[in-house]
Amino acid sequence: MQTRTRDGLVLLLVGVLLGGGLAWLLGRRRESPPAAPRALDAVPAGALLVATLDLPALRASPAFASFLREEREIPGLGKVRDVCGFDPLAGLTEVAIAIPAAGEGGDFGLVAAGAVQDQALLACASKVIEARGGKPVVAGLGSFRAVRDSSDEGRGEIAVRPGGPILLGGGAYLRAMVDAAEGRAATVGASGAHDHIARAVGEGAARVTVVLTPEQRAELGRELALSGAGRAPAASIVAGGAAVALGPEIAVHGAVLCDAEAPCAELGAQLRAARDARAGDLATRLIGLGAVLERVAIAADGKALHARVKLSAEEAGALVERLASLRGLRQPSLAPREPPAPAEPPALGGSAAPRGDAAPRMDAGAPPPDAIITPRRRPVPDDAGAP
Template identity: 90%
Template sequence: MQTRTRDGLVLLLAGVLLGGGLAWLVGRRQESPPAAPRALDAVPAGALLVATLDLPALRASPAFASFLREEREIPGLGRVRDVCGFDPMAGLTEVAIAIPAAGDPGDFGLVAAGAVQDEALLACASKVIDARGGRPVVAALGSFRAVRDASAEGRGEIAVRPGGPILLGGGAYLRAMVDAADGRAATVGASAAHDAIARAVGDGAARVTVVLTPEQRAELGRELALSGAGRSPAASIVSGGAAVALGPEIAVHAAVLCDAEAPCAELGAQLSAARDARAEDLATRLIGLGGVLERIAIAAEGKALHARVRLSAEEAGALVDRLASLRGLRQPSLSPREPPAPAPQPPALEGTAPPRGDAAAPPPDAVITPRQRTGPGDGGAR
């Protein structure tokens, strides 16, 4: 009898402890913070182009760090940190840029995820709009709050919610991004076509994928036919993309997916020939791209065409710097030019006045006073 009583108490105690432990675990699960939002979770389905950036990885790379660490400025207002009191980019970890396949020309969306100061960001955006003579208006959009310039309809808006992400876009596309982030609409993650090209190029600190619609592919085929190219293998392209993986070496992997194997192989042969020709171009050599082009390996694999190249961090950094300076190289020279030599004048005959515009002209550094102006249209001395 005592043994049964003891066993019953043990079972009861075990049940209490087990039940309490389960309740504690459930409570901990409910109290744990939700997963941080990902940038792609706010990109709506139906995107033509999607680009993603892993900001911590890029900041840690010698080739790209200088571009992300530079002090950013707001044109006409000064440094972002001075205007806002903080740098909104400092705590961000991921950025996605999207261009919709359908919509108004110029439509695009930007999503930034990471540590977000929503109130400070809205205050900063309002301050910038006000400083530029606009009228900032803050309104609720789903779980987000957005700020826009009410005096400039059709311009971009910034939307943010506590914990992020930050959305930047305009009009209908910004609202589509809000619906995607709030779970009311499908995201680009449901796109099998974007997923296929993303898997083809692999992961990377920077990645871009492009998926053509059937209408865009048909239009591409028509344009190639009109240009005299006939049936070009480029008309078989379904999607394309590229990824940049960072490490001891920087690996760039680009790929194109086609609707058939033969045109993909033909396109690979054309690109190989174009690569070889471009690698020998003098301008390409001058900016340091010739050697890189020669090392690009192009290979067709069934309905996929791959291009791969590896660079050292130093080589990649130098190449990025050169490409960034191309705009400066295109500027016209501002060095002074020698003035053209004056045309020889015949000697003046005795008793005649010197030719107008030669001996009568003042030296180049002379100050012309009204009385000295005797050229045509001046009406003589005044």
């Protein structure tokens, strides 16, 4: 066999093998299931704040596991698993929380991705609404089904579709999340500003990014000017964020982006002074935060300002536990309170002698009365992060 003929046959064989391998790979790609939805894929563009949580990473961390593994309760109804027959959060892997830049105060959206039992979740939400005296209504929203309380239009809705994600929001913003999840509207991934600050703080099991609109920055500047601060460095802030990376050590990285280098450097000097003052505060040291603040490194880098600190897992767990206790993040006990003791009748033949503890007191365990706050109407700002 001639050398030219032999080389041609070898090349033909290699081509057949490569072509067959490529066809096999393409076939495997067609047969593979579609990628699971990501929480950020349902967050609409124009968000002021976006926070994400990597639930498997947080569950595996000694510092945060206890908060995610403990039995969750629905206030007034009991344990979630007893009410619903299952724990809707058990199979979730990712959560995103968003606050829109254009919206009334109180608007927010929550997106949860992972293993979702859509029918069971709708049934659970309906049961909770009924137990609270409401009237659940289930309706279709595109590929999603949503449940809401028809007797209280002010509350939010829960929407879910087979395979997820789960959406929690209200009114127009919930529908905006549905449009984003179904690809009919831009998502927060199109925001270059959010992406910029996210890259500045890096990856983390928990991350939050905030991007101010031009209107919000102008209002911040006016408020600082009225307070007598003049052109304060804080007025130059464009965006900010923080990320918590988990490992043998807990690494916290915060960053602020400014519109110029000089105010960013000045802001860094102010934050270092505030850090030193707060680290020496007695109350701060009592909760164990003083020693952490002393280790926070704050440095400006051009138009960016970075703050970094590392903690051991034990140190982070103790600090989170103390902060949770102080902030009341733990759910209060639902055990009924003992009735107050009856008042002593006044003595016969004269008025009762005054006692130091006879003055009526508020029950220390009773919640404060609800405050009704009417949101102030503002002009709708441009989307945060818009070019």
